Amino acid sequence: DAGVTQSPTHLIKTRGQHVTLRCSPISGHKSVSWYQQVLGQGPQFIFQYYEKEERGRGNFPDRFSARQFPNYSSELNVNALLLGDSALYLCASSSLGVVTDTQYFGPGTRLTVL
Amino acid sequence: AQKVTQAQTEISVVEKEDVTLDCVYETRDTTYYLFWYKQPPSGELVFLIRRNSFDEQNEISGRYSWNFQKSTSSFNFTITASQVVDSAVYFCALSERSASKIIFGSGTRLSIRP
Numbered sequence: 707d708a709g710v711t712q713s714p715t716h717l718i719k720t721r722g723q724h725v726t727l728r729c730s731p732i733s734g735h736k737s738v739s740w741y742q743q744v745l746g747q748g749p750q751f752i753f754q755y756y757e758k759e760e761r762g763r764g765n766f767p768d769r770f771s772a773r774q775f776p777n778y779s780s781e782l783n784v785n786a787l788l789l790g791d792s793a794l795y796l797c798a799s800s801s802l803g804v805v806t807d808t809q810y811f812g813p814g815t816r817l818t819v820l
Numbered sequence: 821a822q823k824v825t826q827a828q829t830e831i832s833v834v835e836k837e838d839v840t841l842d843c844v845y846e847t848r849d850t851t852y853y854l855f856w857y858k859q860p861p862s863g864e865l866v867f868l869i870r871r872n873s874f875d876e877q878n879e880i881s882g883r884y885s886w887n888f889q890k891s892t893s894s895f896n897f898t899i900t901a902s903q904v905v906d907s908a909v910y911f912c913a914l915s916e917r918s919a920s921k922i923i924f925g926s927g928t929r930l931s932i933r934p
Contacts, residue, residue, distance in 0.1 A: 739921070748824075748911050748924030749865070762920030794863055805853050805915045806872075809922065811865035 708733070710799050710812035718818045719787050727782040727815045729797030735810075737761070737803025738780040740772055741796040743814070749796055755780055756803035784817075792819045822847050824914050824925035832931040833902055841897040841928045843912030849873075851917040854888065854895045859909040859927070871895065902932045 711730045719725050731738050737756040741749035751764040755774035769785045778799075784791055794814040800807035823846040833839045845854065856868040869879065871888050879886045883900045899906055913924045 746926075748913075748926050749922075751921035751923070754920045764921060796863075796865065798865075803920065805917055805920070806870075808867050808870065810867065811857075813862060813864045816863075 710797055710810055712795075712797050712812040712815050714815060715813070716816045716818075718820065720820050721787055721789060723787050723819075725784050725787060725817060727784075727795050727797075727817070728779065729782070729799075729812060730779045731797075731799030732810055735799040735801050736778055737800045737807070738774055738778065739798045739800075739803075739809060740780070740782045741798065741811075742766070743794040743796055744790075745793070752782070754803060761803060787819045789819050792817060822914055822916060822923045824912050824923055826912055826925035826928050828928045829926075830929045830931070832933060834933050835904055836901050838898060838900050839902050839930065841899075841910050841912075841930065843895045843897065843925060845893050845895065845912070845914045847914060847916055849916040853915045853917070855911075855913040855915070855922065856886065856895075856897050857911045857913060857924075859911065861908070865911070868897075899930075902930075904932045904934055906930060907932045 713728045739754040740752040743749040753772045754762040758774045772782045774780045796814045797812045798809040800809045825844045852873045854871045858866045885898045887896045909927045911927045913922045915922045
């Protein structure tokens with residue numbers, strides 16, 4: 707079975723631009739979470755979606771938004787990019803989105819903002 | 821508030837040595853979950869273990885073992901007879917039952933020299 711997939715693998719944008727990152731969860735998983743990992747730090751929680759509803763949100767500005775589609779795939783959107791948004795963006799999927807579920811992570815999208 | 825501290829930023833040992841990665845956590849919840857993840861150079865986070873706050877039994881899986889002590893709020897990870905393939909960044913993480921997110925520590929970069 708395929709694991710969590712993310713696209714694109716790498717992305718270079720300039721300040722002020724908009725970016726959309728995509729994630730496909732493991733087949734049968736209904737929950738997707740997004741994390742931002744700045745170089746040298748641990749991942750930080752951005753959003754969790756379950757059954758197309760936002761279940762949790764981390765301490766990120768409104769420039770960050772996400773949605774989940776009927777097939778459970780998800781998009782993370784970031785507007786008005788700043789240099790500090792440069793990071794590895796990780797997507798994780800789990801079956802029910804509860805803490806007792808194991809979260810499986812994708813390979814990430816590396817975003818560079820110039 | 822939740823917090824995970826991994827005081828060891830980098831560790832380097834020679835192959836076949838035993839190595840212990842330290843993790844100290846803070847939480848006000850009585851029900852919580854602790855995790856260890858491995859992040860190889862490819863970037864994908866690999867789930868290693870999940871422990872709930874009511875299960876203080878130590879766990880062993882092959883060369884890996886985990887020591888959970890609520891009295892000292894620690895969840896340490898030991899690799900016995902380390903191998904070069906163990907080289908990676910290791911993250912300790914915490915999730916409270918009421919939360920939908922996982923809080924990660926800053927990670928420990930482990931290098932195993934041949």
